Amino acid sequence: MSNLKTVLITGASRGIGLLAAKALAERGHYVYASMRDIKGRNKSAAEELQIWAGENKLSLEPIELDVTDDQSVNTAISKIEAQRPLDVLVNNAGAMPTGLTEAYTLEQAQQNFDVNMFGIMRTSRAALPHMRGRKSGLLISLSSAAGRFAMPFFGLYCASKWAMEAYCEALHYELEPFGIESVIIEPSGHGTDLVKTSPAPADKKCVEAYGPMAGGRESLLGMFQDMFDLGDPGTDANNVATKIVELVEATSARPIRTQVGHDMGVSAVNDAVAPIQAELIKGLKPVYMGETTDA
Template identity: 65%
Template sequence: MTDTKTILITGASRGIGLLAAHALAAKGHRVFAGMRDIAGRNADAAKAMRLSALENGYDLTPIALDVTDDAACQAAVDAVEATGALDVLVNNAGVMPVGLTEGFSMEQTEAVFDVNVYGLMRMTRAALPAMRRRASGLVIHLSSSAGRFGMPFFGIYCASKWAVEAYSEALHNELETFGVDNVLIEPSGHGTDLVVTAPAPADQVRMAEYGDLAHGRDRLLGMFGQMFETDTTGTDANNVATVIVDLVEMTDPRPIRVQVGHDMGVSAVNNAVAPIQANLIDMLKPVYTGVASDA
């Protein structure tokens, strides 16, 4: 590694965020690992991370961060910037509700979007001004293969990840002239506790009206659990952490999207849509930049 980066990761108390924090620190980067309630329910996770950093000589620091809180997002970015320029933001925090789409209350849906979409936007808005001023920076959004199609019983989750895809793609083009890169990672199913902690629909009246179909959630979660137990290579969450490291250290132009894990047809969708989207941008760019095309 030739260039040490200062990196802030959201949702780093467990899962992909935790793995990525350690993988990046092991490569010599300065990593700030964002966690909610760092003095409470995540106190043990923070303590374990500090001990690991000490034992391994990592520059790895737990930092208080709740992506649903505007002030907390800005405070975390400011705290990192106070130690040096923030080079990379990894928007990893997320929740994955599973169940009949109609069964999720509006309150539940708003809570999902508050983390998966608005939390990501809060963090990005907090980080971008300094990155733009320095004409340097990278924002990595953890989307999902579910951000490229709609899947039964994952409707709310898919909707939130579709929103992330659109938001990130717009930023990717808007930030191009500022030297700030904005990219997406699209993991398929991986063995993290997202499955174990997946929120279930709260509207039992609506659920009852679907009859046996309402139990589809349990059957799907069981299928994924079995897949994680039997396919420990293709569903290893370390695969995603490795891609995060690769994107951080990449010197060639970064792709706007990287799919990780079982393809599920996502690469075919990406490949088919890419030239259509590129043609649209080529058509619009002279308008929104005010610079005439060379063509």
């Protein structure tokens, strides 16, 4: 196909990141599948990807990148830019803490934001100077249905996703003059390993103080896993990978937000907020686009 892109995906050792990396490579795009500790715990994942790409004669390259480390991010972006212009950054890396909100320590909250929020800031700030120089580029950031509402035992996760949505949407408006788009994907529950790797709250004494509610974490995670085990097509993680491909290959303006999977009321929230947000931006646009005139 024509108009092939160079794409960097964070958190591509498994889950949606891995599926998206493969899907994009199969479409002919040049894909950098980033992951932490590529010579250690993710060595086998990187090697398997390289073998798969070689056997299928596809352009896919695993690359070391830890979204929580400034130097790691800057080194990866510099390496890519030295080889070819980066067209698309897919901010996929993330963690899903599940449990009583009060029982997460401040250190845990900072660690989660370091991945879900500040990780996106690091990669975006490293990639955007190059994109602005070329006046083209695309940022696709993976949020969640939890980025549009709050629910028990998801307080920390929702907070990080709300924060990253605000950041990514602000970028959407500010990058418009440079021909760059910043868009958000809001998946509902999909069958990845986020359930199995979900960080639990560390303050055990606080958890115990909640009595029967202390079992909420296990109940919620169990509910998700039961839903995934049913094999419902709406929870297939390939749905998200497919949507990422569609956004990368879109030939017209992309929506700021794209919901994937079971709606859970997210579209209704987006539809209700959109006209209010549009009116606000309409009033601010002359200011942030530098169109103000002296009275």
